Amino acid sequence: MNKTWKPVPATGASLLLSVMLACALPALFPGDVRAQRGREGPPEQGSVEPVNLLPNPYVTIRDFGTLPDGRSWGSVSAVNVDIDGIHIWAGDRCGTNSCATSDVDPIVKLDPDGNVVQSFGAGEIIWPHGMDVDAEGNVWIADARIANAGELRANPDAAGKGSSVIKFSPEGEVLMVLGTPGETGDPPTHFTDPNDVLVAPDGSI
Template sequence: MGNRRGPAIVPQDGEKTMKIQMALAVMAFLPAAAMAQPVDQPKAEPNPKTNRYAEVSNFFKLPPGRSMGSSSAVAGDSKGNIWVVDRCAANDCAGSKLEPVMQFDAKGNFIKAWGAGLFLFPHGFTIDNRDHLWITDGHVADGKGDVVMEFDQAGKLLRTLGKPGVSGAGPDTFHEPNAVLIAPDGSIFVSDGHLPDKGNARVIKFDRDGKFVKQWGGHGKGPGQFEMPHCLAMDSKGNLYVGDRGNDRIQVFTQDGKYLGQFTQFGRPSGIVIDRNDILYSTDSESRAAAGYGHHPGWQRGIRIGSL
């Protein structure tokens, strides 16, 4: 599910994921005509197409004794390796000695892991064009968390955005940052705020040096407002896609925050990825299902795919 132009986030909040799913319960391939322009779109049928994909169980070969916890993020690097960030074989890394950042080859063979003691609740993840890893930490305690961190592939911390252990709504603080995306020019985008109706609900833009540029958003259902901006992606034209999970939609903006439109046919987006062919993949981990969270009645959890 990973690509290097957008954050390959596959959140399973509160769930243990023991396998890679090339397709979840439902996959809907939406024709290009349905998404020709980033303008407001009517809701499509919830699950209109047959799943054409096969699920590959136990794809990742974990070290002996290691299990996969809530796997909040996955991405691929320029060499074809797959990186997975889990929450320390559970749904939280607080107090754990496990290393949550794991590298695998293209066949799922384990290469290495690092990151013990660095995170409380690793959430969003992307790999930039230098193969640096960017990870958001969405909880705060004991002087840690509510930050966005940049690492090299050996696990060396290169940069931190935000103030570790400090929550806030200013230009240099976050409150439960969800996702991070690095634009081709090095601009940094962070979607901030995991709580509906309170806390932050914004997208923040920084320049390549980490200097605050601007922010937009706020709680609500209108254009440019959010209820849990959970994930980010960018298309080949440089438009920014924000998975507005609490509002069951994906909103589209310019990189300066100008609203372009929204899509509502992709379910309740927990993660979105746009590949080099401008195919959008949306993971829906929360819509109503037999073991679901009860959100978005009438829709099933799964991965939905559409061409832009």
């Protein structure tokens, strides 16, 4: 004979028993067993202190770098170390958050004391966002966007720039441009808002 099993609705007594068991089990087994297993880790790492408890060997130096003519730093998202391991390259958005209407150099090279020893890029970059320095000391800049309508009204010369990757010599000469400046689209002929650039040891970009 076939039997059909039907779920029995929980009565007040059975519901109360379930709640009591749920409350009593943690008292019978203090601590979460699964969490304890996770905390213990492999035996060979038992004496290793968490990394965040180690002393920080670095010191934050605020207000580093003095720009020419007393101008203030704008948004900076492109920083890299020169091949000499001493100087610092930085991409400043011309004292604000865009270079579309500016005639100052957005790319600066700083000595260890924060003095600008080289600068370039005026009128060539809209929005420096990423940077790399290759093995030959060339400076690669990801110019992340094109000028917007308001910027173009203020400076029509900003047309035809941005949304590209530019390779500069250490002296600021444009050696290569990837993408089509001033236009967005798909590779290999265009980029849309390129955020960064990296040159591998074998020269791959």
